[in-house]
Amino acid sequence: THFGFKTVNKEDKEDMVKEVFDSVSSKYDLMNDVMSMGIHRLWKDELMNTLNPTPGSHLLDVAGGTGDVSFRFLDRIKNSPNYFPNIASSSTLKSSSLPSSATVYDINQSMLNEGKKRGLTMGYTDLSDPSIDWVQGNSENLPFKDETFNCYTVSFGIRNCTNIDQVLREAHRVLKKGGRFLCLEFTQVPNPLLRYAYDTYSFNVIPVMGQLITGDHDSYKYLVESIRQFPNQDKFAQMITDAGFKQVTYKNLTFGVVAIHSGFKL
Template sequence: MALQRRLLQFINITKPCQKLCGVQSYSAQAASQSDNEEKRKTHFGFETVDEDEKTKKVHQVFETVADKYDTMNDMMSFGVHRVWKDIFMMRFAPTPGTKLLDMAGGTGDITFRYINYLRNQANPDTEKRSSVTVSDINQSMLNVGKARAEKQGYLKNSPVDVDWLCADAEQLPLPDECYNAYTIAFGIRNCTHIDKVLEEAYRVLQPGGRFMCLEFSQLPNSTMQWLYDQYSFQMIPVMGQLVAGQWKPYQYLVESIRQFPDQEKFKLMIEEAGFRQVTYENLTFGVCAIHSGFKL
């Protein structure tokens, strides 16, 4: 009996000690971990939000501006975005037989350049059919792209088979190694987990496949960066209000550029996803950059 009393005393003494020392049961630890996962934060422009909330907010932004997206691109960049995309396609230089996944390609700008590039080759190989899957998380953006493709005749007598896929770049409903090229233009900075986007890009590419990204970046010259910031924050939201009747979406777009990793940091992220021979090329002093890598 004396031994039992001593054991009970020892248990009663150690219980508060366990609490003080931070010893918890497995179920308590699991619950705490679950709570932390639910409360993970990220940025939406300069605003801090829950990760799930960012996805919804970004979706709402592009749902709101889809109809005016291309018009605003022309106004914000004074048409220079067209030159950037042309250079991007020249650096890509697709060949007949290419199987491309154009991610965040809703309105079709990159896909249409891809089709034109293959059409304009001096000696097209008609036996090798090329293809492109235009994918975007926002169906409204895809609808704009489909309408443009029909209206502008990109699907008539095309050397490229085109299909459209509404999907999340972080969780693609696609099998492994099903494409030999992956492009994403001005879209990756809007994703919650950039690392997951890069991992998915690597997964769906075949060995030897190429990843290419066109994205806004940081100017290495501090004076030019300051001037660019003044224009971005003072003018672009005003344009959004005047042209699209929307201020906040364009305020977010400006802020999202400042939150995106600079050229060297993004290069490292691409390499960490498994890509090799990773390079980048600045356009317009670094306002945006072309990033390239291969799955070897």
């Protein structure tokens, strides 16, 4: 099958990934809920618990898709006790807090467009505080200056990249000193029995559900196969360290179906 990407070249893989997300963008949020039985929401909440952002933070959410992680980040800022929006009113006695922002960065414009629509319904725009903007591009090559952001997240996005080492080097470059890298990604279930159950579910059930909901069996088959190809937790932690990050750690969620990797630029 042409989805066995060990045999495809770089351009083919990029085209294929683009095609996969083009074909699923409008049903992407629904599919996430169906495939993970809603658990992806808890995983993303846990990612935000780990980051625990405060006003004045600037997030780069790479492979941010329709903005799930960024919206959580903005909601946290808004609910923070130190958040005072910048409202020009003479009756406002409290000084405003530092502005905060999230930049959603994704290779696929149709995913960003879906997200932008969601953002408007939630009141988040490039002019709101906290603000959100949507930038299209490849995670291997970021159009941002060195030391721009305090936080970098990549949620279910690094697995699809052709050159993961390059993605990590770019993450390190755009983070400020003291900034944090966090990655949420499908990983390897360490327990063999649980792994067997999980493999059976993902190989047999997910492509069929993908077919039923989006009419696209192969895209979901590709997504499942790409999980198998991704390095295990320890190997990925080593890659993050090799890119220059310090204090690299990870925690498994849901028996290691996914993990959150963390590193700091010091």
